[in-house]
Amino acid sequence: MTKIYPVLMVGGSGTRLWPVSRLDRPKQFQKLVGNELTLFQQTVLRLTGQFEAFRFANPVIIGAERYRELIEAQLAEINVTPGRIVLEPSARNTAAVAAIAAASVLEQDPEGLVLMTPSDHHISDAEAFQHAINQSVETAKAGWIVTFGIRPTRPDTGFGYIEAGAPLDTGARRITAFTEKPDLDTAKRWLAAGRHTWNAGLFLFSPDLMLSELKTHAVGVHEASLEAFRLGRENGIARSLDKHAFERTPEISIDFAVMEHTDKAAVFGPLDCGWNDVGSWATLAEMADGAAHTDVLDIGSTNCYLRSDGSVFVAGVGLEDLIVVAHEGSVLVIPRDRVQDIKGVVAALKSNGQFDRL
């Protein structure tokens, strides 16, 4: 039975979700949806178990050195043993991650497949998601890099889109084009036409295929990142990438480096699995998961989202279209339609040297 090695990227900083997402504990390590598990833990647990065409191996986690303790602690909380933890001395984007993920899995199991995934998204229907992977195993084994396209529910101009082309024997389709952030008219047209799906940053592939495609289309990434992996220091379950080699690795996404150039790109979808990128407080306000927030009192507000971790008591009276988020002694107050401007807060905190607030 095919083994799929989940490779979780935990590199994001998630500043758009300040004050919950912090420098020392960003978005993926916070209980953003529900009160029980962090997004990282939810992602790990979604990628366990045995299915018709495959079973999941223990996960590989790739992230910054400084998150090592957090990764280990959050895995211990849910009783999951990692297959490996790869520690990055700096961030080098997803092409480097794909190379290292491939090399790492190849070292363990030449027959295995890699499922590369962000760890800061939410998927409400794990079963539908696992079913999609199950149906994509044959495509990946037949020599395709499979992406998973999410069915668009609105003409969102903030996402990347994947255009599907001719169908393959195995159920997926060839990819005609990747497009970042279309304008509104284009997004509306795509939504109506139905050939485009959202790019969720999920990839299923066999490691040797990915390595050969990287060698062809992004030889600099291939050489430097594999050297960083090879020269890395083993320390228990973790391998720390070699700093000098890794810093020479070009910083480029796997989409730009490989997916837009290879003729091995396939897309499975459109998926209906309740996917959400948890990209802003507006998104969380829309999800409104009904999780109880401690120490929140709201009197007569409309279309608002008030949450607190209990460190601050929040009282709102007669508010409209507003988001109020309290976390670890900081509170953000911002209109729903201004949430992108949180970056101004983060920039001000940086320039004021208030790193304890970041």
Add this chain to the structure above:
Amino acid sequence: MTKIYPVLMVGGSGTRLWPVSRLDRPKQFQKLVGNELTLFQQTVLRLTGQFEAFRFANPVIIGAERYRELIEAQLAEINVTPGRIVLEPSARNTAAVAAIAAASVLEQDPEGLVLMTPSDHHISDAEAFQHAINQSVETAKAGWIVTFGIRPTRPDTGFGYIEAGAPLDTGARRITAFTEKPDLDTAKRWLAAGRHTWNAGLFLFSPDLMLSELKTHAVGVHEASLEAFRLGRENGIARSLDKHAFERTPEISIDFAVMEHTDKAAVFGPLDCGWNDVGSWATLAEMADGAAHTDVLDIGSTNCYLRSDGSVFVAGVGLEDLIVVAHEGSVLVIPRDRVQDIKGVVAALKSNGQFDRL
């Protein structure tokens, strides 16, 4: 030289200024205007010194038993020794305070005058205020209960108004009428006509006159409150009123009990002394004293008032017409034109039993 005994009432609960004003430390004991002194301390310091026609004696403080330590600590901070502290076992409104203030001062100095005053208002021009008192000493000595009328600056419907009548020899005027909370049209007419001033709850009188007027117009208050004072227990600088006698005292304001009935009521004014009742967060927002609030970051808000005592870091982005107040781990978010609805928060906290937040 005439001695004036300031009698400061510290009984208010100030719930409209939650979360700064708290059960255990209400409005008057908080640094609401400026960062240096509480409203109580500012009031005490305004009532010190020597002037042409009088000098201030040490202040008499009248307030709830539970504030004794707070009163003593805040006086010690500004190096003021109280003449006496009268401790009330329960709140019985201002007629009882006037009786006890008169009895207390009469005991010490039969020639002295009483200046009865709230301790939770702000006066930006202390000199103008002291000058007004200086000019009213003769009126008070001539057998009038002098109130001080504040010049209205807007047709406020929330205040009590004093209508001035015929002038007296001593500079003040007889009072034609007291009126509570007029409707807007009336308030506008009065503002234009110029005979009405705001009732700031300030009274200057000789103690024996006040006692005889109380005996005439409010004999129940006179008897019960004086008995409570006479039977009170002395404890250092403080006298605790007798609980049983004080609880028999009718709960009525000095305006209703005496001022509206006596023919000895005079008004001095209109005063321009920067008086402000600090009655709501909207008022404080208008004062916008420029005092620095720690841990507040505002990016592009308009017509807002953000303040924090430093216990919570407050970040506001693109807000409009909003008030955000953080204090001791609680934060209130409320539109400027809804500040009266804070009472809903206070009621909810009470009914939820969250007294630690009150």
